[in-house]
Amino acid sequence: MRTAYSVEMVRAAERELMARLPDGVLMQRAAAGLAAACADVLGRVYGRRVVLLVGSGDNGADALYAGARLARRGAGVTAVLLAPDRTHPEALAALRRAGGRTVPGADAEEPLRRADLVVDGIVGIGGTGGLRPDAAALVDVIGETRAAVVAVDLPSGVEADTGEVHGSAVRADLTVTFGAHKPGLLVDPAREYAGSVRLVDIGLAFPGEAELEALQHADVARLLPVPAAESDKYRRGVVGIAAGSSRYPGAAVLAVAGALRGGAGAVRYVGPAGDAVLARFPETLVSTGTPEQAGRVQAWVVGPGAGDDADAVAAVLGTDVPVLVDADGLRLADRDAVRARRAPTLLTPHAGEAAALLGVAREEVEGARLRAVRELAERYAATVLLKGSTTLVASPGDGPVRVNPTGTGWLATAGSGDVLSGLAGSLLAAGLDALDAGSVGAYLHGLAGRRAADGAPVGAHDVAEAVREAWRDVTD
Numbered sequence: 001m002r003t004a005y006s007v008e009m010v011r012a013a014e015r016e017l018m019a020r021l022p023d024g025v026l027m028q029r030a031a032a033g034l035a036a037a038c039a040d041v042l043g044r045v046y047g048r049r050v051v052l053l054v055g056s057g058d059n060g061a062d063a064l065y066a067g068a069r070l071a072r073r074g075a076g077v078t079a080v081l082l083a084p085d086r087t088h089p090e091a092l093a094a095l096r097r098a099g100g101r102t103v104p105g106a107d108a109e110e111p112l113r114r115a116d117l118v119v120d121g122i123v124g125i126g127g128t129g130g131l132r133p134d135a136a137a138l139v140d141v142i143g144e145t146r147a148a149v150v151a152v153d154l155p156s157g158v159e160a161d162t163g164e165v166h167g168s169a170v171r172a173d174l175t176v177t178f179g180a181h182k183p184g185l186l187v188d189p190a191r192e193y194a195g196s197v198r199l200v201d202i203g204l205a206f207p208g209e210a211e212l213e214a215l216q217h218a219d220v221a222r223l224l225p226v227p228a229a230e231s232d233k234y235r236r237g238v239v240g241i242a243a244g245s246s247r248y249p250g251a252a253v254l255a256v257a258g259a260l261r262g263g264a265g266a267v268r269y270v271g272p273a274g275d276a277v278l279a280r281f282p283e284t285l286v287s288t289g290t291p292e293q294a295g296r297v298q299a300w301v302v303g304p305g306a307g308d309d310a311d312a313v314a315a316v317l318g319t320d321v322p323v324l325v326d327a328d329g330l331r332l333a334d335r336d337a338v339r340a341r342r343a344p345t346l347l348t349p350h351a352g353e354a355a356a357l358l359g360v361a362r363e364e365v366e367g368a369r370l371r372a373v374r375e376l377a378e379r380y381a382a383t384v385l386l387k388g389s390t391t392l393v394a395s396p397g398d399g400p401v402r403v404n405p406t407g408t409g410w411l412a413t414a415g416s417g418d419v420l421s422g423l424a425g426s427l428l429a430a431g432l433d434a435l436d437a438g439s440v441g442a443y444l445h446g447l448a449g450r451r452a453a454d455g456a457p458v459g460a461h462d463v464a465e466a467v468r469e470a471w472r473d474v475t476d
């Protein structure tokens with residue numbers, strides 16, 4: 001499991017460790033890791049031009065110590081001091097001893113334009129409220145140069161705890177982060193600014209819960225339902241799909257396609273698109289009545305392409321089995337009915353649907369995804385999977401939010417969400433809890449999207465078909 005910790009927890013872990021170590025040890029560990037990463041980016045260090053952007057805190061000090069190491073290996077290092085009278089004195093002295101030179105912020109443009117590498121030590125976890133204008137002006141210049149950019153701990157200007165970006169921020173090719181990932185490195189929009197991320201172990205230990213968790217192959221493999229020798233289709237779980245309408249029969253077909261690949265032993269379909277479903281998937285158990293009249297299921301999926309069938313949504317919410325609500329179902333679901341449920345509920349909105357549920361603009365959700373998903377989980381007393389560039393899954397309470405690491409832009413295609421709801425619903429029916437079903441579903445769905453796309457556009461049915469390949473990938 002990959003984890004990310006809040007600034008508060010990182011600071012507590014640092015205090016605890018610093019109390020047991022001689023002064024400066026942690027910073028030297030950080031600087032050594034940073035210098036090694038910079039050397040990797042440069043390929044050859046000797047003779048290269050490196051510019052350090054140095055703010056007033058320890059983030060700038062890391063950059064200075066790493067710069068000193070690079071200067072000793074023959075790089076030409078220039079430190080741009082954004083707050084000359086508040087620069088970390090020992091770190092500055094170390095750079096000067098190693099032969100580095102310094103310039104004030106006002107003279108930064110010329111060295112920046114000639115740089116091979118820019119090291120962003122403007123602010124790290126101590127940064128608040130976006131960049132100041134002088135730093136923001138430098139960010140614009142970096143954007144125009146050909147230099148590689150390595151961010152120290154975080155790209156300056158992004159919010160470490162939330163992944164929000166207010167105003168301009170450094171766009172890095174690589175971020176070298178210390179001790180633990182910070183939430184902003186895993187959640188968009190900040191994640192996009194970080195480039196690839198390298199974690200340097202400086203010895204921090206975390207007794208408490210992470211803010212974010214990202215499943216890896218091994219975690220997913222452990223959670224996937226595997227039939228036992230004595231399993232029959234009912235023990236493996238039956239998932240009910242109440243989706244589609246005469247206007248949108250395709251949504252039913254795609255949700256069933258996803259459900260068939262999610263590990264349930266059987267898929268039951270209820271709704272007006274039974275013929276379309278059967279034509280494509282004859283193994284589906286189709287009934288034409290209401291969800292209450294269908295046979296027993298272990299979990300329901302309701303909503304994809306459902307049009308205005310509020311009765312089906314209400315009926316499904318009234319059951320005592322786990323329920324996944326997607327698409328039209330989110331609009332039709334009564335909030336009190338969701339809150340009153342005793343069995344697990346998983347809501348799967350995209351940003352637009354989440355915005356409607358929260359009564360805010362879509363941009364607000366996209367700019368503050370972590371806050372939005374936590375807020376929805378609280379308001380609805382349900383697990384919420386917020387789809388998008390970084391899919392997040394949150395349950396009510398303070399536990400870690402899951403962030404999906406496998407997403408791909410190719411999944412932004414019509415019907416792809418229907419496949420995900422079938423897939424995650426099937427995992428619910430197979431016995432996973434809502435947080436696991438949502439995050440494992442998103443993981444497989446993302447991998448399947450990558451597999452199916454392989455560099456070219458895909459349709460949602462391609463994604464559904466590639467889920468089996470993704471499953472094999474994970475369990476290999």
Ligand SMILES: NC(=O)C1=CN([C@@H]2O[C@H](COP(=O)(O)OP(=O)(O)OC[C@H]3O[C@@H](n4cnc5c(N)ncnc54)[C@H](O)[C@@H]3O)[C@@H](O)[C@H]2O)[C@@H](O)CC1
Pocket residue numbers: 014018026027030031055056057058059060062122123124125126127128129130131132135152153154178202
């Ligand atoms: N504490 C430790 O033991 C370690 C800290 N490390 C480094 O220390 C960093 C944290 O250092 P600090 O707590 O000194 O904080 P930072 O260096 O992140 O930033 C704080 C300083 O920046 C200024 N500042 C805040 N917001 C700003 C903004 N928007 N624009 C411009 N200036 C702004 C503040 O006035 C303050 O002086 C970490 O990110 C990491 O790079 C590492 O050396 C590892 C060890």
Ligand SMILES: [K+]
Pocket residue numbers: 059120121122123124151152153154155156
């Ligand atoms: K930084």
